[in-house]
Amino acid sequence: MAYAYTPNNDMKTPYPPGYPMNPGMPTPNQPPYYNTPVPPPVPVIQPVTVVQPMGFGHMPQAAQCSACRQQIVTNVRYESGGGTWLFAFLICIFGGFLGCCFIPFCVSSCQDAVHTCPACHAPVGRKNVL
Numbered sequence: 001m002a003y004a005y006t007p008n009n010d011m012k013t014p015y016p017p018g019y020p021m022n023p024g025m026p027t028p029n030q031p032p033y034y035n036t037p038v039p040p041p042v043p044v045i046q047p048v049t050v051v052q053p054m055g056f057g058h059m060p061q062a063a064q065c066s067a068c069r070q071q072i073v074t075n076v077r078y079e080s081g082g083g084t085w086l087f088a089f090l091i092c093i094f095g096g097f098l099g100c101c102f103i104p105f106c107v108s109s110c111q112d113a114v115h116t117c118p119a120c121h122a123p124v125g126r127k128n129v130l
């Protein structure tokens with residue numbers, strides 16, 4: 001009669017032997033449609049502003065401020081540099097009228113362009129005439 005009282009020890013385990021305990025493990029009996037490759041969502045590529053630190057011109061342009069690290073559009077200030085004096089000197093040599101030698105000091109394309117940050121007013125870049 002003792003045999004009839006013997007409980008089944010396997011009933012204590014919640015899972016029968018052979019059941020995949022790790023849910024992360026792939027089971028070989030998976031339906032095939034689980035294995036169909038789903039195209040991953042296309043990552044949204046942020047438009048990257050190409051910063052050309054050496055490519056400053058005479059016009060305001062987008063750049064990253066080296067001081068405040070912001071994407072800014074530079075303010076341009078014109079300063080008379082060596083190229084401005086050279087243009088004035090050439091005008092004087094080649095028969096410029098009186099006062100014409102000061103034209104380069106009024107023409108922005110004959111002056112050095114100094115790009116500054118509109119936020120922190122730090123110099124960002126410079127375009128020399130020469």
Ligand SMILES: [Zn+2]
Nearest residue numbers: 065068117120
């Ligand atoms: Zn700045």
